[in-house]
Amino acid sequence: MEDPPRAPAHNPFFRFVHAVQNTIDRPVTWFRESVVTPNRPDHVYYHQKFRRVPTIDQCYTDDPVCRFEAQQQFNRDKLVDGEIVQLVRQRLKECIAYEIPDQDRKCAKLKEEFDKVSESFCMKYADLGPYNNVKDAYMKQKHRMLWERRHGKVGTGMKIEE
Amino acid sequence: MAAFSTLLKSFVRNANLVKNGAAVSNNLLRPNTSTALEAVRKMSGHEMMHIKPSRWSWNRFKDLLNFYVMLGVIPATVVITYINLFIGPAKLAEIPEGYVPEVHEYYAHPITRWMTKHVKKSYQQEYEVMCQHIYETDYARKLRLAEKRVHQKMQEKQDSQAYYYEPVTGRNERHIKSMLERSVENVGTR
Numbered sequence: 001m002e003d004p005p006r007a008p009a010h011n012p013f014f015r016f017v018h019a020v021q022n023t024i025d026r027p028v029t030w031f032r033e034s035v036v037t038p039n040r041p042d043h044v045y046y047h048q049k050f051r052r053v054p055t056i057d058q059c060y061t062d063d064p065v066c067r068f069e070a071q072q073q074f075n076r077d078k079l080v081d082g083e084i085v086q087l088v089r090q091r092l093k094e095c096i097a098y099e100i101p102d103q104d105r106k107c108a109k110l111k112e113e114f115d116k117v118s119e120s121f122c123m124k125y126a127d128l129g130p131y132n133n134v135k136d137a138y139m140k141q142k143h144r145m146l147w148e149r150r151h152g153k154v155g156t157g158m159k160i161e162e
Numbered sequence: 163m164a165a166f167s168t169l170l171k172s173f174v175r176n177a178n179l180v181k182n183g184a185a186v187s188n189n190l191l192r193p194n195t196s197t198a199l200e201a202v203r204k205m206s207g208h209e210m211m212h213i214k215p216s217r218w219s220w221n222r223f224k225d226l227l228n229f230y231v232m233l234g235v236i237p238a239t240v241v242i243t244y245i246n247l248f249i250g251p252a253k254l255a256e257i258p259e260g261y262v263p264e265v266h267e268y269y270a271h272p273i274t275r276w277m278t279k280h281v282k283k284s285y286q287q288e289y290e291v292m293c294q295h296i297y298e299t300d301y302a303r304k305l306r307l308a309e310k311r312v313h314q315k316m317q318e319k320q321d322s323q324a325y326y327y328e329p330v331t332g333r334n335e336r337h338i339k340s341m342l343e344r345s346v347e348n349v350g351t352r
Contacts, residue, residue: 036247036248041249043252043253044252044253044254045254045255045275046255046256046257046263047254047257048263064296064300065293065300068296
């Protein structure tokens with residue numbers, strides 16, 4: 001959470017601006033570095049890693065505990081995948097904001113990446129309704145595979161029975 | 163100065179005030195129209211008593227509100243400032259090999275850590291309790307289904323001597339007997 005170091009100002013205007021900023025910054029920084037930081041204990045925190053449990057397709061139909069665990073894993077994976085999509089989207093947005101008006105040309109790769117990531121996210125999690133259910137997601141996959149078997153890849157149109 | 167107050171007192175003795183026997187209702191609504199008295203009254207350097215409704219309840223309310231709010235606000239501010247300055251949030255680190263962190267080591271702020279350590283139930287605890295609960299209720303459900311199937315078969319085939327056997331325990335009878343004995347002690351008869 002440290003601020004990036006400021007470039008030295010040779011310009012009198014920027015020297016003045018920096019001086020004004022320092023009237024508040026210097027005392028606060030001094031207080032923090034001399035009074036606060038030495039007295040703090042060094043403690044750390046970790047990010048929790050969860051063990052992988054059998055997914056819904058490996059559970060027996062009459063085993064509700066396995067289903068519960070698969071559901072919890074599905075919820076956690078959904079959060080993680082959501083964050084991944086957010087990160088990729090944030091990268092694309094920053095690129096666009098920086099490169100306007102050239103964004104079509106310069107951010108094309110990022111846009112392609114984002115499209116792919118959001119497509120895979122939606123293939124897995126979207127259109128399931130408000131109450132997410134690991135069994136519904138599994139059935140969605142099964143229906144998609146059946147549809148692809150009959151009609152070809154999703155996006156190429158439905159084949160009409162002759 | 164003393165001369166003026168004696169002058170004022172003589173005027174007050176004859177004025178239309180409550181203490182001189184005038185009616186209360188008239189006194190407040192109808193101002194004292196004696197201009198000489200008014201002029202003399204305004205000349206005095208003493209504090210006047212302003213006749214107005216009592217603000218005692220409102221002042222007491224403000225006092226109490228202030229007191230009870232500060233009773234919470236001041237200790238909370240002191241404690242939270244101390245914690246944020248001198249203990250401070252934790253830094254993120256990789257989990258070392260072969261080490262299983264405690265639950266409270268997954269959070270950054272010291273107050274959150276304290277709450278997870280002493281107040282809150284951990285995710286793992288709730289998860290495992292839920293797993294056990296699901297297992298038990300599913301077990302009971304399966305037993306009930308099996309019993310139902312057995313009853314159905316007995317009904318269909320009519321070949322069993324069991325006659326929908328109801329299991330009886332002696333527990334209830336023993337309890338009733340002990341209650342009867344106690345009531346005999348208390349009342350004298352059954």
